[in-house]
Amino acid sequence: MDRNPSPPPPSRDEDEEAAAGGDCIGSTVYSKHWLFGVLSGLIQMVSPENAKSSSDDEEQQMELDEEMENEICRVWDMSMDEDVALFLQEFNAPDIFMGVLAKSKCPRLREICVGILGNMACFQEICVSISSDKNLCQVLLHCLYDSDPPTLLETSRLLLTCLSQTEVASVWVERIRENPAIYDSICFIMSSSTNVDLLVKVGEVVDKLFDLDEKLMLEWIKSGAVQALDQPQEDSEQQPVFRIVPCVLEAAKQVRSENPEGLDVYMHILQLLTTVDDGIQAIVQCPDTGKDTWNLLFDLVCHEFCQSDDPPIILQEQKTVLASVFSVLSAIYASQTEQEYLKIGKVDLPLIDSLIRVLQNTEHCQKKPENSVESNIEETKKSDLTQEDFHLKILKDISCEFLSNIFQVLTKETITQGLKEGQLSKQKCSCAFENLLPFYSPVVEDFLKILxxxxxxxxxxxxxxxxxLKIQT
Structure with a gap:
């Protein structure tokens, strides 16, 4: 049986009966009377009179009657309709769902109730109403401590919906800040779950939170360090463990092969972390964390994304994730940490090869077809950059900065090796110069002196x- 089956179309008799009695919800064919019945059944399920005490009855409470499940699933589907969502709001359905979430032990029932609220929150008026109910919000945030993955998924979806509404986003950020245990729950999910859908949605929530509120991001970075310091350590010189980064890395590894969009999300979380000094330290200060981060990202750019046998247009699909990955690698590279994984020669040439290939493909993607229609040319002139060009420009800027940093530390031996292996051929050097000049002229000039x-x-x-260059040298 589907987790959320679509409601079957009403029969002809039901249609006629509903129309005759004015029983339709808004402009839909859904019956008010039927919906009242389902909601009343929900109220009965969690009423004190139905409270169970024996262990057998408690086991029954964990299960949901098939007929009831089908009916509530119909409501779940129906709640995507604005008329139905507004009617549910008018009928105080959120209070009913809050009661279910507070009292029911049935995972499937809890999942459906949060899912319905998530659908309702897609509509601004209802989202504002839900967000203004402090008790309901507290119950919903408490669902993040649930052990049921589907319930966690729906809770994360609802949170992301609310965080995406500018009118209420700050309210949710503040409530999350007031509940420090949410950090532990989210870290636990990222580090231990194998449910890719859940990991992606939780990642989107974290990404949105960090993007909205740098203060919260800093608190979460420091939270892991404080917890680690509070633990007894045999060696007082041992570096604190910054939990947020290992958890993000573990989640990224889980979603890597199955969900490219999810990997993009987690790479952007890492990029956001590197926008503050504490975030960079969270990555590089613990050698194991720094090594794990570098190895994963290095493998992505050198062996997975934008490879030599890929068509140049593939960059359009990978531009945002590549921008994040190169940004994080560049931050680690520039952090001046003397770690084995950053030894010159071991990483420089493969990175140069990847960066130049990205720049070559960027040029290809930005070229306009020669036979473009004049109207298209005029339209292009009207706007400085299309959305695609905007992201490509970001990727190009990040790549150039990273490439210039690598060029600055190249030795005679490394350049010799690059010439032999092909990473520094005339064509590739020309591409690098075209992109680095004139902004990075001193770097190019120093490179030429060694060359x-x-x-x-x-x-x-x-x-x-x-x-x-010839004039200046």
């Missing part, structure tokens, strides 16, 4: 192609 010592002919050819 002259290794391959004077190539250096001369590059100077011929970039006259401004």
């Amino acid at each position: 002259r010592e290794v391959d004077k002919t190539l250096a001369g050819n590059l100077e011929e192609g970039f006259p401004s």
Whole structure:
């Protein structure tokens, strides 16, 4: 049986009866009378008279009657309709669902009730109403401590919906801040769940929270460190464990192969962490965490994304995740940590190869077809950048900055190796120069000085192609 089957179409007799009695909800064919019956049944299920005490009865409470489940699932589907959602709101259905969530032990029933509220919250008026009910919000946030993955998924979906509404987002951020245990629950989900759908949705919630409120992000970064410091340690010199980063990494590994969008979300969370010093330290200060982060991201850009046998247009699908990955790698690279995984020569050439390939593909994606219709050309001129060009520009800027940082530390030996292995061919160097100039002119000039010592002919050819460099050197 489907988890949320669509309601069957009403019979002809039901249609006629509903129309005759004015029983329809708004402009729909759904019956008010039928909906009242379902909601009344819900109230009865959690009423004190039906409270059970024996262990057998408690087991029954964990199960949901099939007929009742089908009816509530119909309400779940119906609640996607605004007329139905408004009618449920008018009938105080959120209070009924709050009672169910507070009293029921049935996972399936709890999941459905949160799911209905999630559908209702998609409509602004109802979302504001739900968000203004402090008791209901507290009950919903408490659902994040649930052990049932489907309930956690629906709770996360509802939270993301509310956080995406500008009128109420700050209210939810503040309530989450007031409940520190939510941090532990979310970390636990990210670090231990194998449910990809749940991991993606929880990741979207964390990403939205960090994007909305830097203060909360800092609190969560420090929370893991404080907890680690509070624990007895044999070695007082041991670095604190910043829990948020390992949890994000574990979730990213879980979603990596099954959900590219989910991986994009978790890479963006890491990127947001690197926008503050504490976040960078959370990654690099613990050697194991820094190594795990670097190895995962290095593997993504060098062995998975934008490979040499991929068509250049693939960059359009990967531009946002690549921007996040390169941004985090660049932050780690520039952090001046002397770790084995950052040893010069081991990582520089593969990264140069990947970065230049991305820049080459960016140029390809930004080229307009020669036979473009004039109207399209005019339309392009009217706007500075299309949405696609905007994200490509971000990726290009991040790639150029990272590439310039690598170029600054290249040694004669590394350049020699790059020439032999092909990462620093004339074509690739030309592409790098085209993108780095004129903003990173000093970096390019220093690179050319070393290149002259290794391959004077190539250096001369590059100077011929970039006259401004020849004049300055």
